[in-house]
Amino acid sequence: MIAQLSIATGFLLILIGLYGALIQRNILRMIVAFTVADTGVNIVIVAVGFMAGRTAPILDAAVPVADAAARIIDPLPQALVLTAIVIGLGTTALMLAYAFKLYEKRRTLDIDKFTDLRG
């Protein structure tokens, strides 16, 4: 139940983010929309690995080594999402740098104004 709900939330966020990216004309708002969508993707990734009634994949006094396989959730999506978050951050930083340079050049942040190359 929790997993499906989270996944649905994640999908919703993705759709909202993509909608914003498609509709917004201001570049900075597009970037924010992409950030929302990225967050949605990350939620989906983590949620897919969730298993009801189990705990975090850390072996300590609460979860001894012998019980690990029966007590922990899938650790792999958590590793994947870490990478995904970082990559999302990298692209966001890059897009922001581009936004700055574009503004510096054209004094506008309207994406409809950057149609110089066409055809």
Next chain:
Amino acid sequence: MVKRFLALLLLAGLGGIFASLLAGYIPDAELNLTARYYADHAAGDLGAANIVTAIIVTYRGLDTLGEVTVLFLAASIVGLVLTHRQKHDPRPGQPARTRAPVGELLTTGTRFLVPLILLLGVYVFMNGHLTPGGGFQGGAIIASGILLLLLADPLKHFSHGLISAVESLAGLFYILLGLVGLVLAGGFLDNRILPAGELGALISAGAIPLIYSLIGLKVGAEFSSMLASLSETEEL
């Protein structure tokens, strides 16, 4: 108007695909093949109590190397793109730049908090193999401290040379450790070049703490570099 309608239509289509994915999703009852292997072997083979760390640093270490490189690239490009404005040097003919003070609360709070934040960051990445956290998380925390410093004093100048030296050295050592793993142990980025030690101790899990610390420093340096570059673009 048409644009909105089209966007809604397309996203409805995409939403349909997502809905089918969701409908077909059945949560696992048992750990699947790969997860089970990790659950069974991470502690024994690698000596790491935090299985996620074991995966990130060792099992899927190549991914992490790639991820670190992503940050390196992003920081390099951001630095390349945004010219360094010498904001603390006054331009000829203009009075020296001043700024309205940011407020006693922020300044004092910063002075109090930043060391604590940095300490937390170091703690997080050093204990990555034992508790939730690790290099990326720790590096992000360190960078948030730097951000606080920047907010408190926007004209603060960070030495890009120092940052990039830390970044590069950390990266080089990371690769060297990986290659040492190739030569001395089972493969590239194998952590068993150092003894696995006792499960749960600070010095354990082979080279994992070392690698994660390097990652933490590198990530912190890179985030700081990006923040500094972006901050320097501000025209006062």
Next chain:
Amino acid sequence: MTSPLYIIAVALAAAFLLGLLREQWRSLAYPVTLAALAFMSWLSASWLWALASGSASPVDIYTAGTAPPFAINLRMALPEAVLTLLINLTGLFSALYLKSALLARGRRGMAVLLVAIMALSGIVLTRDIFNLFVFLELVVIATGGLVLLSDHAHALSAGFKYLVVSQVISILLLIGIIFAYHATGTLNIDGMAEAVPGLQNAGASQAFELAFFLMFIALVAELKPFPANGWALDIYEAAHPAFSAIFSAGAGTAALYAVDKLLLIGGPAWLDMATGVGIVTFVAGNLLALPQSNDRRLLGYSSVAQIGLILAVLGQRDILGEDTYFIAGGLLLSHAVAKAGLFWLSGLLAGRQLVDWADLRERPMPVFAFVTFAAMLSGLPPFPGFYAKWELVHHLAGSGRLVLLALVLFGALIEAGYLFRWFGYILKREPPGEADFCRVIFDKPHRVLPVMVAVAAGWALAFVWGELASSLLGRSNLLLALPLLFALSFLLLDWLPAWVKNSLAIAGLVAFFAATWTDYDALRMIFAIIFTLGGALTLLASYHVHGRRVGFYPAAMLMFAGMVMLIRADTSFDFFAAWELLTVGSYFLILRGKHSEPHALSYILFSLGGAFLIMAGFAIAAQGAPQFALASLAHVAAPFAPWVFLLLAIGFMTKTAAIGLHIWLPGAHAEAETDVSPMVSGILLKAGLYGLMVLLLAMGKQQLYGIELTHVLLWVAALTALLGNLMAVFQEDAKRLLAYSSIGQMGYALFGLALMNHLGWLMALVFVINHYIYKAMLFLAVGGVAKRTGTREMYRMGGLIRLMPLSFIAVLVGIIAVSGVPPLSGFGGRWVFYNAILASDYRLPMVVLFLAGPIAFLYLFRLIYTIFLGQLKDELRRVKEAPFWIVLPQMIYVALLIAFAVVPGLALHRVDTYLNQFFPEGGLSWAGGEITSNYGYWNPVAIMIIVGVIFCTVFAWLLFVNRRAQPVKQFNIVFSAERPFRPETTHFAWNFFAPYRKALGFLTQPLVTIFWTTVTDLLHTAGDLGRRLYNGNGQTYAFHFLAFVVIVFFLVGL
């Protein structure tokens, strides 16, 4: 062997190391970068060598000391070695090329470049899907960074559009990956592939399909499919050319291999989608390239199209089987090397319009580089694309996928079209600026070196692919064929003076004939003599040119090499390769004429179109058999045989310029140089006839939907003869007249072949010999006159009989021979022809043909009258006879004509006997000097004597009667009480046949020209319409991508 991991490790170590160096040490950073890239290339090369020679076997490299799927692994096998070598070398040479840009931007730029190359190699090597995603994101970010190295004003917006759509792609890819992981429990590609068939219940299988769809469509999007590719095209245009080279060659390669890996997981169900997306992209990309005028944007569209083709090839894996990598690899390597080379070449030029490339005009080396690259992209022999295309077409035909086959050939023809149009601009337009190209080369050697390396790589690949084809598939390695090597050697010898090369060429042709004349049967012997000895004879005229004549001899010898290889070919592959070689060689020859740019383009398009039809015909005939001997054409199965016949016949008829396919010939032959016209008109057209002979001998009569195809051929031939001759009548330009005459004559020859009886074929062969001799002679004569008078318009000449007597004799003998008046050989041909017609059943086409005869006489008379008789113009009073070397071959031809008239049996007897095996009835009997047929007899010697006696008698009587004639000046005349004083008003020459034009002119309406012009206009319009899709707005491109995803989703029907 050094572990391939070092490719990644060394690149990253170098990138991080660069960060340690201070800003001021950037001149040290650059060699470090180059050294790292060189090491990576060396590593890939050593693995390639080891794997290819068998001293190493494919290896999986584990990381973290753990076996997959629990850790990431890499693989190094033959494809990975080749592709990583390609990527690393492109990176190395682009880094060299980027020297100034990198030094300006500093060590950070170099680090980004290193990481980009490393990530591309990583995509190729990895066997883990999430690892693939990470490397892909690295490439995306690095691209975003490297785009900024450009000085182009619009690089920024191009890069931003790229990043926007890349974000959407990575979102879909991640969702796909995580759900695929959930369904199969592993992230390892091979592991996933194994797990997929085992997905038991329908629900899990369906869930996996959806997840796979998302992953697949995201990776396919990285290939820039149509129409979701606007976001990347701007990068090709705006980025630094060296980066565009990496983008096209490197990123395209890596993305293709990634899709291939994914197809491994998904299985055969997804091949159709790959094929569909691929072929649409190929055709659309090439159509959209047509109206482009910016060189880099055109290269961008072409890259997109080529990658689409390779995607379609990957999608045809089910029928291609083991040959998949041979075909895909051939196409991919051709594309990568050629595109990288062209982008690098573009960086040497200042202007960005296609016509600005005319700067290269006088420089042989860059022109040669461009030719190599264009030939590689068009799939011309001997380059890998040729072998690849041949195999692809054969597999497609063998499996009945004819629509796909047609689309592939259609797209390829369009691509050849715009590439050759561009080449025409380079050679024929005026160079735009004052930029001194020489200075460019010497100032920037680091930019020239990569281009040269690309050229060398192209030729090396041609050899390698030929070797692969011969060892794996039993084809022949074209680069080992002696005639071709002889032709290519002229490239190296081009610095010698023209007369040396001419002598070498003549010697080569004669020696080749002498060495191989025993190999030919009687039929092929005629063609062999014409192609080699006849070629040597026409080359005598080339002695009249002084200087070095750069580029003439390689082209001419290439054409001759092709012709020689054509008659020696036994298999369809050798035949077709020779056909394309002679087409290419003749194209370069024709292009040399001063005003021949549009005509040469028309010629190459028709020729390549015909060649593709021939290839399709051979492929359908072969039905998947690996080798196809030409003789097996006789055994093609029933439902295919008439179609094969049709395709091959139309293909050959484009070369003989049958009506409907003839519009290229007049311009091409008329505008060609003086000594080229005899070659192409006299010799080259025979190649088409040879093809038709082979076809008809093997396949005989064929029926299609109840229509007898040879009957159709008869009609086509008759119409060609009639209309060709009629159009010749109304020409003012002497060479155009002769060109149209060639069309008509080819119609006659075709008619003889289509009669499918003994005498018809004999007549066709008589025509082949006769036409060669008199057409070459006439073209040389007219060319000589044109040289001396400075014009080709006949009405400007006149009265030249006194000043150019030898040319006059040549033309006189020529027109007697052509018109079929006794005693010369044309009469013999006519006689055989009438016998042949009497022996056949067809009446109506015959009538049409008979009409053509007197019409031919009209233009022949005009030729001699308007040039040599009539009134001498003032400006021509001092012309001399044509140059010695042009007159000499003409005199030899005169002697040959007379000899052939007296002793026709020299050539024909053996052929007559040879034809008995195909057409046993209706042969001639040769007894002494007399030749007898079923209907009558012919004695050439007697005719010659009779005509000679009559001529001498009349001539002597004329001399006697006029012995006291008083010579008068030219204008010592009065008529209608006027005293004309200007030659123009007394020489009736312009619009000579005005009454005939009024009567029959309606037959010469340029319907065919209008038809073909409409076709090209339609294609251009389609291209223009497609261009509107790319309105330049990044958000719109994101819309395109999402629409693409949704539409493909519904088409695939999940």
